[in-house]
Amino acid sequence: MNDEYTPRIVGFLCNWCSYTGADLAGVSRLKVPPSLRIIRVMCSGRIDPLFVLKAFLKGIDGVMMMGCHPGECHYQKGNYNARRRFILLQKILEAFDLEPERLGIWWVSASEATKYAKVTTEFAKEIEKIGPSPVANEIFL
């Protein structure tokens, strides 16, 4: 691909923590990658593995899952479930050589705007390095 490539990243953000953290990062005028499209979910436990697979099959270059720190989930156990689902997804991506490094999970609280800016920026750089998803131009899906 050419030098113009800017990755397309989807972030599934928990309403109670990382989404608020993202908001705070915005208000605080912290720099966050423009390539990140945010989808707000009520809890990281709402991130159906199929959401993530669908995103990848639509040609998205990277997926971020974000939730409250363990022990701080609004619904007690959503992020523990998300953690297990993340492992499931990784195993499936690994099994087919589908670049599991394009998927990540982070715990970011509502007050951690700086952490939010940092991890999103780092991940965007990481994805830029990996390059565009080979899925993006496949018609045969």
Add this chain to the structure above:
Amino acid sequence: MSKLLKINKGVDEGTKALLEYLLEKDKVEGVITLKTINANQGICYSLITKPEELKDAVPLIPYMPNNEGKLLSRLTLREPLADPIAVVARPCELRAFIELVKRNQGSLKNYLFISHTCPGVYPLETNVNGSLEKKISQYWNKTKNTELIQDTRPACKSCIHFIPDNADIIVSLIGEADLDNNCNIFLSTNKGEEFAAGIEGEIGEKELESKEINLMQNKREEERKKLFEETNIETKGIEGLIEYFGKCIGCHGCSNVCPICYCNLCFFDSQPNETQPSWSESDLDRKGALRLPSGTIFYHLGRLAHISISCIGCGMCTDVCPVNIPISTIFSKVGESVQKAFDYSPGMDVEEPVPFGIYKEEEFTEIGEQ
């Protein structure tokens, strides 16, 4: 050591004698086993309550028209059985049933499980093209000699869980040199012993594990390794997925026959998954073309997300696929890696919960903290 019941008949007749005994003595209300219809043209599972209906039962015929686990689940979906029913099932069928019971889709209560050390089954097509009958004698010869039966389902010749874990009664087949004249039956639970009590035969004691069983275990493991390596999905990325699943015609036969596919209404058949033309606009803008029906790879990866944790490798899916996609090999392979990640053995212990929906606070603590 297990209790061993020796019946002076071939394994087929011996197993039937056991079923007849259970029915005639009113120890069970019914029996579920394979039965032929129209002089072997059809073979199907049947629920039998009259002993005379057992005459064309073929409990050990190497053929699996359905995964019986799914049938046992449907019979007890609403409520457990009121009276005991004896079922003859293969190890993978029992494991499938256990996985469904864990999901509240069935009850073990009042089932008496009769299974066997499993030499495998032939693909469904063998009963369509008439080759099944001709294969039966080689099947038993190879079983006597503890040989791998090359033309059984790929899932069978690579199956390493061919000893039933949840059976009350186990008919010993693999490596039984004299199976034409002698039926060795292990009574592996108290329940099994109670039900079989009083039947004509010799009672002794024996270890189920034998050198023949170990030999078969090694052969199956080798075959499994070979099959998994041939599939080689782990190095091919999206190209590999397209190579394998590109042929898929989207009939959803594989999920319909899968005993583990547990949703009442499959997500992939449901309204939210229907394709709206407008959803494809951005895809078309970028790609200029789109396969129809779309979502084929999504279906397979999605099914893996749902059931790889519980795939018991029965091979039904491969067997029904009209375009010969080696689905069960792929699902078993991915399943093995997912199951390992959670240290989970599907279908072994009904008390062991399915890994999704449960968690431990102190596990996987490095995840999310980078």
